[in-house]
Amino acid sequence: MRRKKAAILVLAVLALCAVGYAVVGNPAVAFHNRQVNAALAAVEDGQTVTLNETIPFEWDRVYAIGPYTGREEIAEIIGFDSPDIQENNVSEGMVNLLFVRDGKVMASILGYGETLGYRIEFPTVVTFEEKTPFLASKEDDVVTLNCAA
Numbered sequence: 001m002r003r004k005k006a007a008i009l010v011l012a013v014l015a016l017c018a019v020g021y022a023v024v025g026n027p028a029v030a031f032h033n034r035q036v037n038a039a040l041a042a043v044e045d046g047q048t049v050t051l052n053e054t055i056p057f058e059w060d061r062v063y064a065i066g067p068y069t070g071r072e073e074i075a076e077i078i079g080f081d082s083p084d085i086q087e088n089n090v091s092e093g094m095v096n097l098l099f100v101r102d103g104k105v106m107a108s109i110l111g112y113g114e115t116l117g118y119r120i121e122f123p124t125v126v127t128f129e130e131k132t133p134f135l136a137s138k139e140d141d142v143v144t145l146n147c148a149a
Contacts, residue, residue, distance in 0.1 A: 029084045032057050032099065032107035040145065041117030045138035048148060050131045055099065059106050061127050064120070065096040074098070077124070078105075086110040095119055113142050122147035 039054050051062060065074055065087075075081040078098055084105035086096065095116055099107040113119035119142060126132045126147075134145035 026084050026105075029105060029108055033109055036097070036099065036107050036109055037116055037118075040120065041143060043118070043136045043143050043145065045136060045143075047136045048133050049136060049145070050133055051126060052128055052131050057099075057106060058101055059099040059128060060101045061099075061125055063098045063100065063125050064122055065098060066124075067092040067094065067096075069096075079103070084108045113144070114140075117141065118143040118145065120145040 035056050039056055043049055043054065051059075055062075061078075063074075063078055065077070069077075069087060071081075071085055071087045074085050074087060078085075078100055080103050082105045085098065086108050094112055095109055095118070097107070097109040097120065098105055099109075109116070120134070121144070122132065122134070130149070133148040135148045137144050137146070
């Protein structure tokens with residue numbers, strides 16, 4: 001009887017995890033997304049920062065994905081497919097960033113700058129090794145990071 005109850009409990013926990021994953025997605029990516037949002041929104045007006053010092057988790061490359069870029073094209077750009085890829089089919093005013101490390105999506109940001117609290121402007125890819133500087137400006141509680149390189 002105990003084994004049956006234990007098996008039911010294990011199955012219930014697994015089902016709950018599956019439902020949570022379906023609703024929230026990858027919990028590690030969701031956690032990193034919150035870290036990116038907090039870190040970039042906290043940058044002060046007039047600061048020059050690098051993503052290396054600002055982003056609090058390990059990453060190799062960050063990609064800025066343009067508007068109306070489909071999933072398959074994004075996978076081609078980053079070099080692999082992932083269920084954590086979000087495509088922007090809505091607007092040109094959205095931020096769409098993919099932080100990647102060792103062939104895995106670490107963070108997948110998609111949203112309006114006004115909602116996120118930041119915008120970031122750079123060519124398609126920035127690598128960790130480049131230590132690319134960004135100049136921050138702030139207007140209407142939205143931080144804009146412009147590539148200074």
